Amino acid sequence: MSAARIVQAVAQREAIPLSPRVHWVGALDPGLRSFDIILKTANGTSYNAYVVRGSHGVAVVDTVKREFSADFFARLEQVAEYDEIKAIVLNHLEPDHTGALPELMERAPNAQLYISNKAQMMLKALLKRENLAFTTVDTGDRIDLGDRSLRFLHTPYLHWPDTQCAYLAEEQILFSGDVFGCHFCDARLFNDFTGDFRFSFEYYYAHIMRPFRDFVVRALDLIEPLPLGLIAPAHGPILRDRPSDYVKRYRELASPRLKREIHPGEKTLLVFYISSYGNTARMAEAIHSAAQEISGVRASLYDLEGGDTETFADLLEEADAIVLGSPTINGDAVKPIWDLLSSLTVIDMKGKLGAAFGSYGWSGEAVRMIEDRLRGLKLRVPLQGVRVKLIPTPEEILQCHAFGRALGEELMGRREARVIDMSDLLTSQYSA
Ligand code: FEO
Numbered sequence: 001m002s003a004a005r006i007v008q009a010v011a012q013r014e015a016i017p018l019s020p021r022v023h024w025v026g027a028l029d030p031g032l033r034s035f036d037i038i039l040k041t042a043n044g045t046s047y048n049a050y051v052v053r054g055s056h057g058v059a060v061v062d063t064v065k066r067e068f069s070a071d072f073f074a075r076l077e078q079v080a081e082y083d084e085i086k087a088i089v090l091n092h093l094e095p096d097h098t099g100a101l102p103e104l105m106e107r108a109p110n111a112q113l114y115i116s117n118k119a120q121m122m123l124k125a126l127l128k129r130e131n132l133a134f135t136t137v138d139t140g141d142r143i144d145l146g147d148r149s150l151r152f153l154h155t156p157y158l159h160w161p162d163t164q165c166a167y168l169a170e171e172q173i174l175f176s177g178d179v180f181g182c183h184f185c186d187a188r189l190f191n192d193f194t195g196d197f198r199f200s201f202e203y204y205y206a207h208i209m210r211p212f213r214d215f216v217v218r219a220l221d222l223i224e225p226l227p228l229g230l231i232a233p234a235h236g237p238i239l240r241d242r243p244s245d246y247v248k249r250y251r252e253l254a255s256p257r258l259k260r261e262i263h264p265g266e267k268t269l270l271v272f273y274i275s276s277y278g279n280t281a282r283m284a285e286a287i288h289s290a291a292q293e294i295s296g297v298r299a300s301l302y303d304l305e306g307g308d309t310e311t312f313a314d315l316l317e318e319a320d321a322i323v324l325g326s327p328t329i330n331g332d333a334v335k336p337i338w339d340l341l342s343s344l345t346v347i348d349m350k351g352k353l354g355a356a357f358g359s360y361g362w363s364g365e366a367v368r369m370i371e372d373r374l375r376g377l378k379l380r381v382p383l384q385g386v387r388v389k390l391i392p393t394p395e396e397i398l399q400c401h402a403f404g405r406a407l408g409e410e411l412m413g414r415r416e417a418r419v420i421d422m423s424d425l426l427t428s429q430y431s432a
Pocket of ligand 1: 096
């Protein structure tokens with residue numbers, strides 16, 4: 001089909017062939033401007049669903065957001081009778097892909113649901129039905145449709161625990177769910193026809209997949225050996241032109257970029273600060289220079305004033321330790337620090353070393369608030385942060401040095417455990 005014919009067919013609620021036996025039966029949502037509240041979708045999105053016809057039955061792969069059910073059913077009815085539908089494959093249960101599921105189950109009562117093991121609880125919560133019948137599948141399990149079959153790949157946490165992919169070996173088509181998808185609505189559907197969506201593909205990866213990098217790597221290990229003629233994702237263009245390039249790009253995005261430049265055995269410690277009167281800045285410099293003295297520590301210092309926190313995403317992802325310094329203003333840490341902390345939600349920070357410090361006028365809540373947030377993001381915060389009232393004295397600068405050294409030693413696994421005295425618990429200051 002030409003691009004113009006596809007646009008016309010999509011508008012007329014026709015099913016669009018990917019091949020003689022496989023059709024797109026999804027829906028377009030060009031007016032959407034934000035997804036899940038937080039994601040920008042300047043070009044709208046699509047909810048891609050597919051139908052696979054085998055000699056012994058039909059499988060439906062995913063559905064659409066509920067508001068778009070009419071489009072989905074109109075297309076579906078063009079390529080399958082409801083009593084032919086043998087399988088409903090749910091690669092992911094988020095409502096943008098399961099909105100039409102309850103109605104589909106009513107219309108196609110012979111169909112068996114296929115979900116990943118981790119999707120069971122979600123399916124029950126979604127459908128709120130007793131005696132729900134479904135089959136859980138894992139890597140290597142297959143649905144036999146006669147001369148076509150769907151083989152499953154267990155790819156959890158991309159980006160929910162339940163996510164999986166299905167592979168149609170006879171046509172080398174991967175139904176990948178959200179993986180390799182993006183929010184980019186273009187009625188020409190196929191990546192060799194649509195506008196340039198690279199920015200959206202990268203944005204989607206950065207905000208949806210990046211926090212689960214280890215799981216991306218494991219999924220790629222399963223996907224890369226497959227012969228790929230086409231990738232059929234759940235959002236955005238269908239990738240029939242050089243589909244392997246998108247797999248390769250995921251591998252690049254999921255590969256550490258900075259580790260290669262750091263000597264083996266070195267660990268990175270990043271100190272970010274912002275300072276009103278130079279007091280928190282002096283503390284930052286002392287902590288940074290002391291940490292740098294510890295053998296094996298590669299320490300870096302960054303002033304967040306006027307800075308865009310997004311530029312630090314790669315550094316933060318690769319860092320082994322993050323130390324944040326903020327004054328306390330109106331009982332709070334200041335906005336650039338919260339912006340930086342907010343940016344950490346799209347990065348896997350689990351297990352990294354975290355710490356905080358700062359100068360304050362009279363109450364000094366910022367350090368504890370930052371520490372709490374770091375713990376909430378699953379960083380380790382083993383050292384109580386340093387707080388200094390207004391201008392640091394020479395003794396307090398020495399205390400910052402001790403804090404920086406202790407952080408460096410902790411990072412390198414050389415810090416000796418110390419006995420906590422009750423007096424430590426009564427003071428808000430770090431002492432070493
Ligand atoms: Fe497209 Fe995670 O739903």
